[in-house]
Amino acid sequence: MSRHIWSRLGAIAAVAAGGGLLAVVSAPAREVAQPRDVDVDPPAPVVLCPGEQSVPVGDVGSGGDLGSVPTVRALHVYSPGQTHAAAAGTVADAALGSQVERIGDGDIAGWSALSCSEPTTDQWLVGGATTLGSSARLVLTNASPAPSEATVTLYGPLGEVEDTLVIPVAALSQADHLLESFATAQSSLVVHVQATAGGVSAALQDSRLIGFQPAGTSWVGPSQALTDQVIAGVGFDSAGGSVTVRLMAPQGATVKLTVVSERGVEQWSTGTGISLDPGVVTDVAVPVSRLGAIEVNADAEVFASARTVMTRAATTGVDADTAADATWVSGMAVRDEPLAVVTPVDQARLAVYSPYATTVVATDENGVSVGYVSVPARTIQWLDVDAPAGTVVTITGQVAWSVVMVSPDGFVASLMPSLPQRDTLHARVLASPYPAGS
Numbered sequence: 001m002s003r004h005i006w007s008r009l010g011a012i013a014a015v016a017a018g019g020g021l022l023a024v025v026s027a028p029a030r031e032v033a034q035p036r037d038v039d040v041d042p043p044a045p046v047v048l049c050p051g052e053q054s055v056p057v058g059d060v061g062s063g064g065d066l067g068s069v070p071t072v073r074a075l076h077v078y079s080p081g082q083t084h085a086a087a088a089g090t091v092a093d094a095a096l097g098s099q100v101e102r103i104g105d106g107d108i109a110g111w112s113a114l115s116c117s118e119p120t121t122d123q124w125l126v127g128g129a130t131t132l133g134s135s136a137r138l139v140l141t142n143a144s145p146a147p148s149e150a151t152v153t154l155y156g157p158l159g160e161v162e163d164t165l166v167i168p169v170a171a172l173s174q175a176d177h178l179l180e181s182f183a184t185a186q187s188s189l190v191v192h193v194q195a196t197a198g199g200v201s202a203a204l205q206d207s208r209l210i211g212f213q214p215a216g217t218s219w220v221g222p223s224q225a226l227t228d229q230v231i232a233g234v235g236f237d238s239a240g241g242s243v244t245v246r247l248m249a250p251q252g253a254t255v256k257l258t259v260v261s262e263r264g265v266e267q268w269s270t271g272t273g274i275s276l277d278p279g280v281v282t283d284v285a286v287p288v289s290r291l292g293a294i295e296v297n298a299d300a301e302v303f304a305s306a307r308t309v310m311t312r313a314a315t316t317g318v319d320a321d322t323a324a325d326a327t328w329v330s331g332m333a334v335r336d337e338p339l340a341v342v343t344p345v346d347q348a349r350l351a352v353y354s355p356y357a358t359t360v361v362a363t364d365e366n367g368v369s370v371g372y373v374s375v376p377a378r379t380i381q382w383l384d385v386d387a388p389a390g391t392v393v394t395i396t397g398q399v400a401w402s403v404v405m406v407s408p409d410g411f412v413a414s415l416m417p418s419l420p421q422r423d424t425l426h427a428r429v430l431a432s433p434y435p436a437g438s
Contacts, residue, residue, distance in 0.1 A: 045095035047116035048141040048201035049077055051088040053217055055107050056135035056178055056207060072104030078342045078390040079116070080365065087174035089141040089201075092116055095420055096392060100344035100405075100413065105315070107214055108207050110325040111411035113344050113403070114219035115418055119143060121199040125191040126246055126305035127220030127328045128206040130180035136189055137205035139176045142169040144198035151194045154179065155248055156186040159279040169200050188281040190248045190303060206328065213314050216326030218307075221416060225250065225301035229331035232380060233351030233402035233414055234306045235261075235288035241310040241324075243288040245296075246303075252278040253300035260353070260378050261292045276302065293353040293380040293400070296331055304331035312410025327414045332400050340394040340420035341403055343385060348393070350383040352401040360399055365392040375399070394420060 052075050055068050077083055081094025090099065097116035103109050117123075119142070128136035142148050152165040161183050169175045179189070193202040204220040234243045247255055254273040259266040268287055276282055276298075286294060286306070296304045307328050314321035334355055352360050354375040361372040362385055370393060373383040383401075385393055395401060395417070405413045 044093065045118070046143055047079070047092050047094065047097045047118055048086065048143055049090040049092065049097055049099040049114065049116040050139040050141060050201075050203040050219070051075070051090060051174070053101060053103065053108055053112060053205050053207070054137065056137055068107040070103045070106035070108065073101065075099065075101040076344065076389070078344055080342070080392055086141055086143050086172060089139070089174050090116070091143045096340055096342050096418065098342040098344045098415055102411070103217070107209060108217040109214040109323070110217040111405060111407060111413040112218050113405060113413040113415040114203060114221055115341060115415045117201045117203070117222055119199040119201045121195050123193050123202050123222040124225070124303055125193070125202060125204045125220050126223045126248065126303045126330065127307065128179070128189040128191070128204050129208070130184050130186040130189065133209045133215070134180070135205070135207045136179040137176055137207070138179055138191065139174065139203045139205065140167060140169050140193070140195075140200045141174045142171060142200045145171050146197045147171050148195045148197040148200050150200055153192040154183050154186065155190040155192070155279050155281050156183070157188055157281055159277070169195070188246055188283045190246070190281050206326075208326070210322065210324065213321050213323040215324045216309055218327045218413065220305070220328050221330065223303050223305055223330040225303050226331065226333050227298050227301055229296045229304055229333055230353050230400035231294040231296065231304060231306045231329050231331045232353040232400040233291070233329045233404045234286070234294060234308050235290055235292040236308060236310065236404060236406050236412060237290050241308060243286045243292070243306055243308050245284045245286050245294055245306045246281065247274065247276055247284065248279070248281045248303045249276040249298065249300055250279060251300055252276055253298040253302050255296060255298040255302055257284065257286070258295040258297075259286060259288060259292055260295065260380060261288070261290055262379055262381055264376070264379050266292070291351060291380055291382065293351070305329065308412065310406070310410055310412045325411045327412050329402050329414050330416055332416065334398050334400050336396070336398045338394050338396040338420060339401070339417035340392055341415060341417040343387060343391050343393055343403060344389055344415065345405055346388050348385045348387070348403050348405070350385060350401050351380055351404050352383045352395070352399055353380040354397070354399045356398060358397060358399070360395060360397060362393050362395050392420070
């Protein structure tokens with residue numbers, strides 16, 4: 001029996017050896033395709049503007065001092081590209097655009113401006129409140145031929161609000177929602193919008209009242225989370241006004257705030273640092289009595305934005321009444337890259353900050369200088385632009401800046417610059433075999 005077993009094992013070994021030899025000899029050489037790098041043109045640029053502001057509660061009066069709906073208002077949209085309507089909003093076929101609105105009366109009397117933004121699937125808005133006398137109206141604009149659905153997550157003084165809000169946005173349309181109807185008594189808000197399909201452009205209308213008097217209405221645009229950033233353009237020599245910085249760290253952080261003015265670093269400090277719990281929105285009052293900037297330095301990514309309030313004499317009601325207007329300015333990184341804005345007013349003023357001593361030059365779309373200013377290190381200065389409304393103004397250099405509008409009668413607005421161009425996309429094509437069995 002043992003001889004028979006050994007004979008069979010020998011035969012199996014011989015077959016295996018023979019098969020292995022045949023496999024080595026007969027295997028054909030296989031040519032492996034090498035990866036290829038290709039350039040891909042970016043899609044045609046488009047930016048979206050939210051359109052007119054609206055009174056959150058509708059008309060609660062019959063006119064005169066009790067009228068809440070504006071009777072005097074003007075909205076202008078500027079862009080170097082063609083514009084067309086998307087419901088109540090505007091689509092600009094360009095990488096840049098801006099809108100500005102002046103409302104002379106009613107509950108939302110004020111001056112508001114905003115840089116139109118690209119549609120995206122993920123964006124954060126730092127601003128707004130839903131406490132008594134406050135309204136936060138979220139406006140979502142979809143310029144795509146495909147419908148989108150936006151999931152909205154709110155963060156407040158106690159952290160993330162447990163429930164989320166889902167808002168469908170039809171193709172080539174707009175949807176809005178009053179956040180106070182979803183989450184009340186939030187004294188400070190950060191709004192996270194995640195959209196499907198081609199995404200949406202999100203903006204937040206922040207409107208407030210002091211009793212029966214308007215207390216400021218403004219737009220809040222998208223912000224970025226950064227470790228080091230500067231909020232350029234707060235205060236504006238506003239007697240009787242106030243500045244509040246809003247902070248939120250998704251993963252928690254320790255933050256240091258430094259205030260600078262036209263003279264340099266101001267003697268104000270929050271101490272060793274502000275500790276931010278994950279997802280908790282924190283407001284910090286900052287004493288800025290003239291044009292200023294706020295340096296924000298953290299050990300983790302933080303969203304930061306500042307609200308400047310300017311008080312003014314009320315135009316209706318009793319003589320002692322006080323009204324106000326307000327504007328939000330987001331933090332931005334100081335990078336050596338060109339940033340641009342479409343100026344929404346004639347002879348615009350820019351609030352310009354630099355960490356280094358430099359001369360900042362603003363140019364128009366033809367590269368011609370339209371203004372310049374010397375900026376000492378760690379100061380903020382006014383740069384006056386000699387150009388009409390609708391001019392594309394670009395600044396290149398390690399600076400942070402914003403457009404600031406202040407009227408003699410106490411109205412205020414501002415808007416942020418953005419990248420004026422899209423770089424070519426780069427892709428690597430890799431060879432991949434067909435899946436087994438196909």
